[in-house]
Amino acid sequence: MNEKELLKNKALKAVELLEKEYPDSLCSLEYTDPLQLLIATRLAAQCTDKRVNMITPALFERYRNVHDFADADVDEVGQYIYSCGFYKTKSRDIVSMCQMLISEYNGVVPDTVEKLTKLPGIGRKTANLIVGDIYKKPAVVVDTHCIRITGRLGLHSIKDPAKIEDILRELLPPEKSNDFCHRLVLHGRAVCDSRKPKCSQCCMKDICDHFANAPKN
Numbered sequence: 001m002n003e004k005e006l007l008k009n010k011a012l013k014a015v016e017l018l019e020k021e022y023p024d025s026l027c028s029l030e031y032t033d034p035l036q037l038l039i040a041t042r043l044a045a046q047c048t049d050k051r052v053n054m055i056t057p058a059l060f061e062r063y064r065n066v067h068d069f070a071d072a073d074v075d076e077v078g079q080y081i082y083s084c085g086f087y088k089t090k091s092r093d094i095v096s097m098c099q100m101l102i103s104e105y106n107g108v109v110p111d112t113v114e115k116l117t118k119l120p121g122i123g124r125k126t127a128n129l130i131v132g133d134i135y136k137k138p139a140v141v142v143d144t145h146c147i148r149i150t151g152r153l154g155l156h157s158i159k160d161p162a163k164i165e166d167i168l169r170e171l172l173p174p175e176k177s178n179d180f181c182h183r184l185v186l187h188g189r190a191v192c193d194s195r196k197p198k199c200s201q202c203c204m205k206d207i208c209d210h211f212a213n214a215p216k217n
Contacts, residue, residue, distance in 0.1 A: 004170075007155055011171035013207050014153060018183040021203040025179040025186070027133050029053065034109035034134045035066055035101075038119075039094055041126040047084045055081055066107045069098035093121030111135040124162060132178030140168045141181040145188030152192065154209030 001009075019025075028049040031037040036056070043052045059080040063069045069077075078091035097119040101107055109130060110116055116127035125141055132139030140146075142161040146168075150156060156167050172180055191198045197210070205211040 008171050010153065010207050011155060011168070012173070014155075014204055015172065015176050015180050017203045017207075018180065018187060022183045022186045025182040027129070027182060028185065030056065032060075034130065035069075035098075036060055037134060038097070038109055038116075038122070038126070038130055039069070041129055042093055042097070042121050043081055043084045043090055045090070046086060051084060055083060066098045066101050069094060070102050072098075090121070096120040097122065109134065111137070113139075124165065128165070128178075128181075132181075138169075138174035139178045139181075140165045140172070141178070142168070143181075143185065144194070145185045145192075146181055148194055149184050149188055149192050152197070152208060152210035153204065 027037070029037060029040040029044060030053045031040050039059075040052050040056055043056070059077075062080060063072055063077070072095050074091050074095050077094055078087045081087045081090055081094075084090060100119055101109065104118070105115070111131060111134070113124060113127040113131055116122050116130055117124060125143055128139040128141045131137045132141065142165045147159060147161065147164060150164065150168065151158075155171060156164055158164060168177065187203075188194075191202050199205055199208070199211045199214060202208065202211065
């Protein structure tokens with residue numbers, strides 16, 4: 001068995017173990033339509049999902065649709081999202097992206113990573129989340145949890161999100177990839193912490209390079 005096959009087998013086992021550990025794999029951001037998820041994900045940059053969920057109800061009550069956001073005053077939007085951090089940049093991006101959604105995409109959130117990443121403030125992580133969660137297409141959301149945990153498992157040894165996305169697309173079953181990434185977030189929060197991972201409690205410790213190489217008492 002070559003290295004690629006070994007890595008693919010490890011990825012499949014990780015998918016299986018996480019499915020068993022976390023049967024539910026829902027996105028932790030709260031939303032009711034594609035635009036709300038797009039905006040919430042933009043707000044979540046350098047901010048916790050919990051904080052975003054605290055401020056979006058009032059924001060989405062004030063601005064009900066893409067036209068409301070496109071016509072909004074940037075400074076007023078900023079007042080609603082102030083506690084999310086980087087509020088000036090985020091408010092400017094939100095208004096601009098909604099204007100572009102109207103001018104380029106007939107007011108509809110597009111369904112491809114290529115089109116989504118043309119929107120102001122939208123990178124591949126957000127685009128993949130939209131494509132996977134809204135349109136149910138194969139997607140790989142490479143956030144800090146994904147980078148850390150897949151690296152510790154030994155699926156790669158790099159930090160570049162775009163390259164990691166390409167690697168995981170090769171290793172993961174397409175129909176499982178989006179939920180796998182959601183489960184990595186849950187696992188990162190509960191067990192595989194960035195500073196003090198609870199390796200003894202980890203459902204994937206038997207296939208994890210980090211655990212195998214860690215000093216044992």
